[in-house]
Amino acid sequence: MARIVAFLTRTRAGKGRMDWTDWVTYGYLLFGIVLMFGPVAWLLLSSFKTGAELERFPPRLLPVAQDTLVVEGYDEPLPLFKMIAGDQEGRTLAQIRRVGLIAQMVDPAEPETRLKVNVADREPIERIAFAWSNYTDLFERLNFPLYLWNSTAITLTATAIMLVINSMAAFALSKYKFRGKLTVLALVIGTLMVPGTVLLVPTFLLVSQFGMVNTLWGVIIPGAATPTGVFLLRQYMITIPDEILDAARMDSASELKIFWRIIIPLSAPAIAVLAILAIMWRWNDFLWPLIVLSENDKFTLQLALNSFQGEFLTEWEKLLPATVLTLLPVAIVFMFLQKYIATGIASTGGK
Amino acid sequence: MLKLLNPIMRLVEIPFLLVQKRLGIGMTAWLFLAPNLALFSLFTFLPIILNFSYATTGGEAILLRDRPDVGFQNFGNLLECENVLDPSSCRNDLFWRAVWNTVWFVVFQVGIMVIAALATAIVLNRKIRARGLFRGVFFFPVLLSPVVVALIWKWILQRNGLLNAGLESLGFETINWLIERHWAFFWSTFISIWAHMGFYTLILLAGLQAIPQDVYEAALMDRASPWRCFRKITLPLLSPTLLVVLVLALIKGVQTFDEIYAFTGGGPGSATTLIMQFIYETGFGVQPRLLGVAAAAAIMLAMVLIFLTALQFWINRKKVDG
Numbered sequence: 001m002a003r004i005v006a007f008l009t010r011t012r013a014g015k016g017r018m019d020w021t022d023w024v025t026y027g028y029l030l031f032g033i034v035l036m037f038g039p040v041a042w043l044l045l046s047s048f049k050t051g052a053e054l055e056r057f058p059p060r061l062l063p064v065a066q067d068t069l070v071v072e073g074y075d076e077p078l079p080l081f082k083m084i085a086g087d088q089e090g091r092t093l094a095q096i097r098r099v100g101l102i103a104q105m106v107d108p109a110e111p112e113t114r115l116k117v118n119v120a121d122r123e124p125i126e127r128i129a130f131a132w133s134n135y136t137d138l139f140e141r142l143n144f145p146l147y148l149w150n151s152t153a154i155t156l157t158a159t160a161i162m163l164v165i166n167s168m169a170a171f172a173l174s175k176y177k178f179r180g181k182l183t184v185l186a187l188v189i190g191t192l193m194v195p196g197t198v199l200l201v202p203t204f205l206l207v208s209q210f211g212m213v214n215t216l217w218g219v220i221i222p223g224a225a226t227p228t229g230v231f232l233l234r235q236y237m238i239t240i241p242d243e244i245l246d247a248a249r250m251d252s253a254s255e256l257k258i259f260w261r262i263i264i265p266l267s268a269p270a271i272a273v274l275a276i277l278a279i280m281w282r283w284n285d286f287l288w289p290l291i292v293l294s295e296n297d298k299f300t301l302q303l304a305l306n307s308f309q310g311e312f313l314t315e316w317e318k319l320l321p322a323t324v325l326t327l328l329p330v331a332i333v334f335m336f337l338q339k340y341i342a343t344g345i346a347s348t349g350g351k
Numbered sequence: 352m353l354k355l356l357n358p359i360m361r362l363v364e365i366p367f368l369l370v371q372k373r374l375g376i377g378m379t380a381w382l383f384l385a386p387n388l389a390l391f392s393l394f395t396f397l398p399i400i401l402n403f404s405y406a407t408t409g410g411e412a413i414l415l416r417d418r419p420d421v422g423f424q425n426f427g428n429l430l431e432c433e434n435v436l437d438p439s440s441c442r443n444d445l446f447w448r449a450v451w452n453t454v455w456f457v458v459f460q461v462g463i464m465v466i467a468a469l470a471t472a473i474v475l476n477r478k479i480r481a482r483g484l485f486r487g488v489f490f491f492p493v494l495l496s497p498v499v500v501a502l503i504w505k506w507i508l509q510r511n512g513l514l515n516a517g518l519e520s521l522g523f524e525t526i527n528w529l530i531e532r533h534w535a536f537f538w539s540t541f542i543s544i545w546a547h548m549g550f551y552t553l554i555l556l557a558g559l560q561a562i563p564q565d566v567y568e569a570a571l572m573d574r575a576s577p578w579r580c581f582r583k584i585t586l587p588l589l590s591p592t593l594l595v596v597l598v599l600a601l602i603k604g605v606q607t608f609d610e611i612y613a614f615t616g617g618g619p620g621s622a623t624t625l626i627m628q629f630i631y632e633t634g635f636g637v638q639p640r641l642l643g644v645a646a647a648a649a650i651m652l653a654m655v656l657i658f659l660t661a662l663q664f665w666i667n668r669k670k671v672d673g
Contacts, residue, residue: 021477021577028474029485035545036488039503040495042513046506058516169387176380184384191395193660197606197627198653201634201646202401203394205413225390255379256367260360284496286609287627291635302498306613309502316506323502330494334487 040327047320048130054316065129069094072111079124081105086121093122134321144322146297147304150216154289154300155282158220162229162278163271169225170233171263175245192227197287204291218292219285219300229274236270237263276337283330301326402653405646411639418643425647446648448621449629456540456625457604464544464551465597471548472555473585486556490549497609500546505529505614508538529615532622539611539623546610547603551596558592559585591666598663602656626652 046054048063068077071094078094081103093105098119105115105122138144172178173185196203203222204213212218240263248258264271286302293299299307305326308319371379401415406425408418433440438447471489475482492500507513508528515525528534562585570580586593608627611617617624617632630652634645 025474025477025479028470029479029488032471032485033488036492036549039507040491043503043506055511057511058519059511059513165387165390168383172380172383176377176383178377178380181380184388187396188391191391191399193657194395194399194653195602195606195656196395197608198630198649198656199395199398199402200630201405201642201649202398204635205401205405205415206394206397208413221390222394225387225394227391227395230387249376254364254368255371255376255383256360256364259383280494284494286497286613287631291631302496305498305502309505309613319502320506323499327495327499330496334491334494 043320044324046316047134047324048132049134049317050131051315051317053131054320062128063130064126065131067125067127069108071106071108074106074111078106081122082125083117083121084123086117088115088117088121092125093117131317134317135325138318138321138325142318142322143297143304144325147299147301148325150298151283151301154216154219154285155279157216158224158282159275159278161220161224162226163275165225166229166274167233167264167267167271168259169230170237171259173230174234174237175240175242175263188227188230192231196223200287200291207292212292214293214295214298216298219289223281223285223288229278232274233267233270236267240266276333279333280330402646402650405642406650407643409643411642413642421643425641425643426651428644429647429651443644445621445624446629449624449626452536452622452624453605453607453626456536456543456607456623457601459540460543460607461597461600461604463540464548465593465600467544468548468551468555468596469589469593471552472559473581475552475556476559486553489552492546493549495546497546498613500542501610501613504538504542504545530619532619535615535619535623539615542614543604543607543610547600551600554596554599555589555592558589562588594666595663598659598666602659602663605652605655605659 045061045063046059050063050065053060053064067080069080070077074096078096081093081095083089083091083093088105091107093115094108096104096106096114098104101119102116103119103122105117107113107115173181173188207213207218207222210218212221244262244266245258248262253261284302285300286306289300289303290306293303296307301322305319305322308315308322367382370382374382404415405418407420407422408415409421409424410418412418429443429446431442432447435441435447438444438451441447475486475489479485495503509515510525510527514528519525526534528538566584566588567580570584575583606627607625608631611623611625612628612631615623617628626648630645630648633641633648
């Protein structure tokens, strides 16, 4: 036992045991895990609960459902109870209906005899059961696949457009000398200072002038030419040596070929970072889609989730699985690409 | 995947080569710049200018030619006030409520978040096991969408939620967290800190790792206490990063909208209505749509943000010089 404690409290530095600062450190980290992951875990567990279980107070940790049984002579499966007191003590009965404090029950073995029992004398037979139907309902009864499609279409198209035009612009601004370059560069950096959030009104005018209100394009196009993306890629492309480009020109490669065959492959790490960021920005985007998309069938997942709140005021059994499915792609991307996301966000200084 | 596009590229290359021959290599740069610059001018530069046109015109029309010129009336509408500290004495009381809500929100959110992020970064910078995992734990919420953050916490805070169950089991009375205004404001600030802290932790952690270890070793030789090490080494050497984080958090904090809007909808009443929500609702959310007033408020917000960003650039420059 003492050896186990010694092993667990061994510090990484290898010298001596844990002192009080180590205890504080690990205490803080434990608290951090509970505070940061706890709410998400609670959401996940809750999303598998049945409607009745969700309304239960105080809530139970795991999703639990009452056992049911199809009894001869009844169409619906009947909930099962264990009798804990009274005449029928010890028997397992199915409930037909309940009126006040008296329940009409039936023994599944002899479905002809109806029994009247006091509800205080019985206890529901329950087991842990995940209500997958919460999830399948989203796809079968709600417009969820449509919202999923809208979100995916916007995210993928916008990311593709953004990567292409941003990398082209970054190439021009990093590898060419031309008149007006400084002006363009100053404008790009200058607009880093003006966030899109303060330009809502005029941008909406332009989008409506182009007839893009209530279309997915209206969400995709205005944010495609981000100064952040151009800046990030340019800083990376500057580090590619000019000699490689000159050598290619000697072999009479066109500028397009240089861009496509040299610059793009060599900037792959920066492009990957920007791609991850762009996917995250677009998937999570809320305010601009909220303004442009006003019809339900054009909603993105984020808008749909927000509107579910009002639509099904207490229908958490729909809202919770929908929330889980919305955060799922982000969680998967995070698990595989944690390192890149972290460096990417740290280097652009924003999301 | 790139290889799949190669045949298309070969086709595009033929006309491109002709154009390149005519323009010369220098001018080809404009070809690469064109698509980005076009969208940029259309959806960033032009709106900056148009914002002023909207701010000085009235009415509900979207088209500028249908909007009557009203001079600075929109700004007057917002700024006319007997006492700016008391929103109910102002012509547009919601604007001033939103302004003061935002001020308090930013003070608490940024203040607490930067301190918490600093503490977390220091803990993560210690010699601990599974650092990567713990860094991920604190960073994870940054990736969640604002709506998801709002819903996760709403589910915990709802009347029959986890928190109230915990309170009741400890013998306290349950509280309607999002219906009482002070609690609603508290939780709005809280979820915003929860969602964004990881990002600033990451920047501060990078700053901490840049501090050379031998400084600490020298201090250890002189038997300096951990607290003294923190005060005399960590804080001064980290202060440039800390300043950047502070300004960055201010810039983001002032523009907070999504998570609070999905969380409380600005309520109860206007207890958690922030300035971005005021702009959204004035211009788009409710009838009549007062685009001019919204644009005027956006311009005032932009001035605050530009001031903060200029401050950030100035700090960065000082950091480089120093």
